[in-house]
Amino acid sequence: MPGTDSAKDPQLARWQRFRNSRNAALVSEHGWLTLTSFQWLEDRPSAVELAPGLWSTDGRAARLTAAAPEGLTLVETGEPVDGTVSAELADEESLMWVQYGGDDGRQVVVELAMRAGKYAMRTRDSQSPVFTGFDGVPTFDFRPDLVIEARFVPYPEPVDVPIGTANPLVDGIHRSVGELVFRLPGSEHEFRLQAEEEKLGALTVTFHDETNGESTDEWRKVSTAKPRPDGTVILDFNRAINYPSAFTPYGTCPMPVKNNSLDYRIEAGEKEPGLF
Incomplete structure (x- = not known):
C-alpha cells in the first residue's frame, strides 16, 4: 500500500473499501x-x-x-x-x-x-x-494517475463478437455495445476499448496489457458506472480485477475481443494471484 494517509485521501479510502469488499466476496462459501x-x-x-x-x-x-x-x-x-x-x-x-x-x-x-x-x-x-489458504489478492499500489476520464461512444446496435474463453473447448460471445475512448499518461495516442453493458447501464471492459504474463494474469476486466449524460465515465484501472480463471484452472471465463489490447503497462489493480 502507498504511504498516503487514506483518512486524508477520500479517493484512496474508497479504493481500500473496494479492495476489502472484493476480498470478502472471494471467500464466500463455495465460491x-x-x-x-x-x-x-x-x-x-x-x-x-x-x-x-x-x-x-x-x-x-x-x-x-x-x-x-x-x-x-x-x-x-x-x-x-x-x-x-x-x-x-x-x-x-x-x-x-x-x-x-x-x-x-x-x-x-x-x-x-x-x-x-x-x-x-x-x-x-x-x-x-x-x-x-487465501489471504487476499495481491495488487499494485494505488495509482491516482490511472483514474481516467473516458468517453463512451455507443454503437447504433449491439454487436456480437465471437471470442475464446479460458477453456479451449468453450467458445464465447462478447456483446459489444460501444467503445470507451481515452488517453493514458505518457502515451501519445488514443485508446479504444469495446465494452459490454451490465446491470443498470454500467459498462465492463475486458482487456490485455503489457503486464500480462509478467505481473498480471493473461487478461483482466474493469467496470465503470453508467455513462453520464455527456457520455463521459470514470475508468479507474485501480479497480481492474482478475477473472475467476486466474484463481482456478476450471473456469470458462471470456477472453478480450481482438482489439482490446493496450500497448501500455497498466500497473494498477490486481496482480497474478499465483495460486495454481
Missing part, C-alpha cells in the same frame, strides 16, 4: 476459490472424478443416478438423492445442484453448467487449499 474439477457429461451414465453417483446427459437434460448411502442431497431442498434426478439448463446457465461430504453433508457442492451447448459439472470443495 470461485473452491473449484476443484470441471468435467463434461457423457451420453451414458458414467462415474466422474471427485463426486459420487453416475452422471449423464441426453443433450436436453442432465441426469444423476445415486443411492441414498452415497450421501448426495439436493442443494435447494436437502432431500437425499435416491434414484435418478434430472435438470435442464439454457446455454450459459448454472445450477448449484447437489452436495455431499463433511460433517454437515455440505463440504462439496456440485455445480451443473451448460457451456457451448453441452452439459458439464464442476465440484466446489470448501476444503480446497486454494480457498483455505
Whole structure:
C-alpha cells in the first residue's frame, strides 16, 4: 500500500473499501476459490472424478443416478438423492445442484453448467487449499494517475463478437455495445476499448496489457458506472480485477475481443494471484 494517509485521501479510502469488499466476496462459501474439477457429461451414465453417483446427459437434460448411502442431497431442498434426478439448463446457465461430504453433508457442492451447448459439472470443495489458504489478492499500489476520464461512444446496435474463453473447448460471445475512448499518461495516442453493458447501464471492459504474463494474469476486466449524460465515465484501472480463471484452472471465463489490447503497462489493480 502507498504511504498516503487514506483518512486524508477520500479517493484512496474508497479504493481500500473496494479492495476489502472484493476480498470478502472471494471467500464466500463455495465460491470461485473452491473449484476443484470441471468435467463434461457423457451420453451414458458414467462415474466422474471427485463426486459420487453416475452422471449423464441426453443433450436436453442432465441426469444423476445415486443411492441414498452415497450421501448426495439436493442443494435447494436437502432431500437425499435416491434414484435418478434430472435438470435442464439454457446455454450459459448454472445450477448449484447437489452436495455431499463433511460433517454437515455440505463440504462439496456440485455445480451443473451448460457451456457451448453441452452439459458439464464442476465440484466446489470448501476444503480446497486454494480457498483455505487465501489471504487476499495481491495488487499494485494505488495509482491516482490511472483514474481516467473516458468517453463512451455507443454503437447504433449491439454487436456480437465471437471470442475464446479460458477453456479451449468453450467458445464465447462478447456483446459489444460501444467503445470507451481515452488517453493514458505518457502515451501519445488514443485508446479504444469495446465494452459490454451490465446491470443498470454500467459498462465492463475486458482487456490485455503489457503486464500480462509478467505481473498480471493473461487478461483482466474493469467496470465503470453508467455513462453520464455527456457520455463521459470514470475508468479507474485501480479497480481492474482478475477473472475467476486466474484463481482456478476450471473456469470458462471470456477472453478480450481482438482489439482490446493496450500497448501500455497498466500497473494498477490486481496482480497474478499465483495460486495454481
